[in-house]
Amino acid sequence: MIDSWLGVEPSSSIILESDRIEKGRTSTNTDSVVNSENSKIGSSSSDGRKRRSTNTKLRIVDALLDLVNEGDYHPTARQIAVRAGVSERSVFQHFNDLNELHTAVGQRQFDRLQKFRQPIPQSANFDKRLKIYVNQRANVLEAVTPIRRALMIVEPSSTSLMQLRQTFHQMNIDHILESFTVELETVEANHRMLMIDAVEAVSSWHNWEAIRFQGNSVARAKKIVELIIRSLFETALK
DSSP, rough: OOOSSSSSOTTTSSSHHHHHHHHHHHHHHHHHHHHHHHHOOOOOHHHHHHHHHHHHHHHHHHHHHHHHTTOOOOOOOOHHHHHHHHHHHHHTTSSSSSHHHHHHHHHHHHHGGGGOOOOOOOOOHHHHHHHHHHHHHHHHHHHHHHHHHHHHHTGGOOOOHHHHHHHHHHHHHHHHHHTTTHHHSSSSSHHHHHHHHHHHHHHHHHHHHHHHHTTTTTTHHHHHHHHHHHHHHHHHHH
């Protein structure tokens, strides 16, 4: 069952209280019987229902993400339903538990972030590649900030969120390897992984959040990250 979007105030968050959950389960069981009968009509009808179900889930997840990105870290099921153009009951029925919801939200967020990743020209000099990397990374970090803030409370206890965190971590590692291939190849082998981890730490969301929290604009925050990464490579390549 979905206990709460943020683990607090279950009556107002995207959550079902126990009696509503049982109603949802009863409804789901009834729907299963009806679907079983309808399946006799043909596979095309079944495929149509699956597509509608998938589209509804996507609309719900997009609505939730949009509300959080607009600054509402505690969107209610009613708000989500209105934004998604579905019934409030539909919000409750389409996700069996928090892990399923978190996985769907994380995957959708990951899909949305792909537009910020463009190939890094390997022929460009270090300064150019550094600037491209930091610009792309800043776009990603700004985009994930609202949802990361909203999920920090429940992240440590959510298996799916911890797995997604590792996915985003690996995404940045791959980005670093693509951006600084030339420089990393010149670093001593026993220090190479240390350098990658150092750059990843500097460009992590937690570090970005700390820099922005100090009142720095996005432009100034990017300069700070550039300065630190440049210093790391200059020190390693001496």
